[in-house]
Amino acid sequence: MTTAKRDTYTPESLLSVAVQVFNERGYDGTSMEHLSKAAGISKSSIYHHVTGKEELLRRAVSRALDGLFGILDEEHARVGRAVERLEYVVRRMVEVLTSELPYVTLLLRVRGNTDTERWALERRREFDHQVAELLKAAAADGDVRGDIEVRLATRLVFGMINSLVEWYRPDSRGMGEREVADAVAQLVFSGLREER
Amino acid sequence: MTTAKRDTYTPESLLSVAVQVFNERGYDGTSMEHLSKAAGISKSSIYHHVTGKEELLRRAVSRALDGLFGILDEEHARVGRAVERLEYVVRRMVEVLTSELPYVTLLLRVRGNTDTERWALERRREFDHQVAELLKAAAADGDVRGDIEVRLATRLVFGMINSLVEWYRPDSRGMGEREVADAVAQLVFSGLREER
DNA sequence: AGAGTAACCGAACGATCGGTCGGGACAAGG
DNA sequence: CCTTGTCCCGACCGATCGTTCGGTTACTCT
Numbered sequence: 001m002t003t004a005k006r007d008t009y010t011p012e013s014l015l016s017v018a019v020q021v022f023n024e025r026g027y028d029g030t031s032m033e034h035l036s037k038a039a040g041i042s043k044s045s046i047y048h049h050v051t052g053k054e055e056l057l058r059r060a061v062s063r064a065l066d067g068l069f070g071i072l073d074e075e076h077a078r079v080g081r082a083v084e085r086l087e088y089v090v091r092r093m094v095e096v097l098t099s100e101l102p103y104v105t106l107l108l109r110v111r112g113n114t115d116t117e118r119w120a121l122e123r124r125r126e127f128d129h130q131v132a133e134l135l136k137a138a139a140a141d142g143d144v145r146g147d148i149e150v151r152l153a154t155r156l157v158f159g160m161i162n163s164l165v166e167w168y169r170p171d172s173r174g175m176g177e178r179e180v181a182d183a184v185a186q187l188v189f190s191g192l193r194e195e196r
Numbered sequence: 197m198t199t200a201k202r203d204t205y206t207p208e209s210l211l212s213v214a215v216q217v218f219n220e221r222g223y224d225g226t227s228m229e230h231l232s233k234a235a236g237i238s239k240s241s242i243y244h245h246v247t248g249k250e251e252l253l254r255r256a257v258s259r260a261l262d263g264l265f266g267i268l269d270e271e272h273a274r275v276g277r278a279v280e281r282l283e284y285v286v287r288r289m290v291e292v293l294t295s296e297l298p299y300v301t302l303l304l305r306v307r308g309n310t311d312t313e314r315w316a317l318e319r320r321r322e323f324d325h326q327v328a329e330l331l332k333a334a335a336a337d338g339d340v341r342g343d344i345e346v347r348l349a350t351r352l353v354f355g356m357i358n359s360l361v362e363w364y365r366p367d368s369r370g371m372g373e374r375e376v377a378d379a380v381a382q383l384v385f386s387g388l389r390e391e392r
Numbered sequence: 393a394g395a396g397t398a399a400c401c402g403a404a405c406g407a408t409c410g411g412t413c414g415g416g417a418c419a420a421g422g
Numbered sequence: 423c424c425t426t427g428t429c430c431c432g433a434c435c436g437a438t439c440g441t442t443c444g445g446t447t448a449c450t451c452t
Binding site: 024026029109113144147148149155157158159160162164166179183184188189190191 | 357
């Protein structure tokens with residue numbers, strides 16, 4: 001009944017080590033040798049748990065994409081006024097980025113050199129597109145300024161949110177997930193300027 | 197007096213080819229073979245023009261950093277009200293990002309695996325710091341909202357601007373450099389919400 | 393105790409990595 | 423003509439790449 005204590009690797013626990021190294025050195029810059037040192041097992045032992053380097057990448061970006069697409073299935077993202085659904089998605093994106101930080105970080109850095117990477121890029125584009133549709137609906141409602149093109153605004157907002165992976169570290173005290181989500185939401189909707 | 201026609205490579209012309217490939221495949225994902233195919237000369241010939249792969253990276257990120265730091269030396273970035281200097285820097289950053297797109301793209305993607313990369317990261321941090329000081333001054337003047345921490349706001353604004361390298365393509369008609377700069381400035385200072 | 397298997401290892405594979413070497417083609421200057 | 427220097431090449435270097443293989447350890451179940 002009780003889960004036996006595990007002092008050996010599972011594909012998942014190995015993944016968490018690998019993703020960390022991938023993010024430090026870059027996927028291409030990480031050798032299986034690097035992974036084996038970080039995991040504390042031999043290079044060949046890694047292949048007992050996963051089929052190879054690319055499977056680790058695939059598992060990682062899948063997890064990130066599942067988190068992001070999961071947002072769009074939530075009730076607050078599906079019903080209600082478009083501008084409010086948009087704000088909900090923006091805040092939830094911050095939450096997913098922070099909670100799944102290393103996996104999303106890896107996702108946002110794939111270049112498209114392999115089939116796995118190209119698939120990840122395609123899924124990302126699909127997600128971006130769905131959020132862009134939300135922004136378009138909010139603009140049609142007149143709740144969002146119409147003088148900035150929808151695609152351009154989407155990209156800039158995504159750029160701001162996605163930049164989280166470049167600097168957010170969960171341990172850095174004084175900057176909780178909630179504070180970041182508030183700041184992003186305020187900046188996105190009201191901008192930097194002092195409220196009039 | 198007239199410059200002789202050049203049908204051979206110079207370090208600079210080779211650099212422009214190399215940077216393009218670096219940005220497509222990632223620096224670590226690019227081999228000297230890849231570069232030689234793209235340049236149309238043999239692998240060994242590349243070493244006639246540059247000392248190696250890392251020099252190409254160093255030249256590229258130097259060019260990008262020169263462009264960015266150059267902004268801070270300009271008159272409008274040095275004199276006047278802080279909030280206006282900040283807006284000027286933001287707009288000029290967009291201009292530099294677009295005009296030096298491939299070089300800045302490469303700069304924003306270095307991971308820190310080599311001495312060159314670590315130096316680039318250090319210079320980037322220095323630039324970010326100086327812009328953060330500008331934002332802090334604008335906040336002290338009361339021209340910028342005080343409820344978002346300066347460092348956090350700086351990072352988010354940088355995230356938005358730097359995301360340009362992920363999607364801006366100079367050939368895409370209907371989206372000129374000026375339009376992007378306007379959109380960024382409006383979004384940063386006024387946000388998405390319909391003006392009241 | 394013995395069988396079965398999950399977890400792991402060192403050694404080695406062919407391929408590719410960044411970089412070196414000696415020399416050939418060619419134009420310019422004498 | 424011959425030299426000089428630029429630009430380029432194929433062949434090759436030792437090192438490292440991701441991966442495979444044969445085999446050992448150690449735990450589980452009967």
